[in-house]
Ligand SMILES: NC(=O)c1ccc[n+]([C@@H]2O[C@H](COP(=O)([O-])OP(=O)(O)OC[C@H]3O[C@@H](n4cnc5c(N)ncnc54)[C@H](O)[C@@H]3O)[C@@H](O)[C@H]2O)c1
């Protein structure tokens with residue numbers, strides 16, 4: 387199926403302020419049609435290597451190619467299979483080879499058309515080939531529009547854990563055409579919503595309360611959707627501008643991810659069992675209840691978080707994941723490989739309540755183990 391997207395309106399613009407690496411996130415319906423002219427204006431004379439997955443190749447690729455053609459931007463396209471297991475070394479190697487074989491130069495652009503999987507993988511290719519090509523994000527999933535296309539984290543998974551190999555490489559432009567979300571599956575839309583809720587839970591209790599009242603409009607494609615995407619991008623842009631390389635506050639964006647990433651690795655990145663946003667939803671509920679167990683957070687707040695995630699249809703418990711999970715000791719071994727671990731000490735994003743998250747850099751292994759055992763029984 388080839389999707390037809392014709393509407394256009396003035397984009398909402400969020401600036402990611404990073405000195406000479408600053409860039410704009412453009413948000414609005416119909417922006418894909420402007421991709422060619424915008425790329426030409428930003429990088430005159432550059433060619434483009436579009437990296438996309440097989441689902442996007444059937445829906446929105448043709449529109450992107452047409453836009454580049456109209457603007458006279460020369461392009462080649464490389465397709466990868468859809469799904470988390472594509473974020474692996476062999477795909478990265480193949481794509482680097484493809485881009486080099488096409489003789490693209492450092493000043494040319496890698497254009498990621500897809501969700502977070504394509505964005506993370508293509509971004510790592512852009513960061514690596516000729517030691518850093520231009521990179522443009524055209525995020526097509528809710529998750530990619532509110533989170534993964536912004537901030538410059540790129541990379542792939544390893545059998546040792548999630549996103550363990552990668553680089554920081556900022557895009558030059560993010561073009562978030564919210565009309566593209568109309569073809570996203572309900573399950574993937576819900577998964578992306580977990581990262582939207584994350585911004586409320588990190589430090590914006592008013593936004594979380596707004597989501598509790600207005601989530602239906604986000605799912606049905608009302609004006610609430612653009613508001614949620616723009617609010618999320620503004621929150622992410624602010625945190626990334628404060629701490630681009632995650633030496634401090636940026637770790638807050640990992641709320642729910644220490645548990646979530648371990649669960650994704652535990653199911654061997656099998657998207658039929660668990661996709662990233664679902665892992666984050668379970669992880670955020672766990673982070674709140676772990677905080678309750680440590681006497682940091684009121685029980686009522688944890689129940690509110692659980693109730694909201696469940697209301698939109700997200701999983702909140704490890705028992706919601708189909709199939710068997712490894713024992714808690716194994717989960718803890720995976721957690722011990724997390725990138726936030728410092729001098730062997732586990733780091734978690736904990737919370738004092740909704741919108742009051744903080745980074746705790748010395749969490750005892752025993753307390754995590756005891757909590758996980760209680761959760762699993
Ligand atoms: N770099 C970051 O800062 C960051 C942030 C959050 C998540 N991530 C990463 O992002 C990945 C998850 O991203 P995701 O949830 O977008 O998953 P995804 O890229 O696998 O996309 C989800 C599914 O939806 C399909 N799809 C995407 N857009 C579509 C559209 N418009 N119409 C129809 N189908 C569409 C894809 O083909 C795929 O099957 C994970 O690997 C996660 O680690 C990275």
Ligand SMILES: O=C(O)C(=O)C[C@@H](O)[C@H](O)[C@H](O)COP(=O)(O)O
Pocket residue numbers: 533536537539548549581632636637639640643725
């Ligand atoms: O941008 C960030 O920083 C985030 O942590 C955003 C997360 O939603 C995202 O899943 C990210 O890829 C996780 O980063 P990692 O460093 O834990 O791999």
Ligand SMILES: [Zn+2]
Pocket residue numbers: 533581643662666
């Ligand atoms: Zn995430």
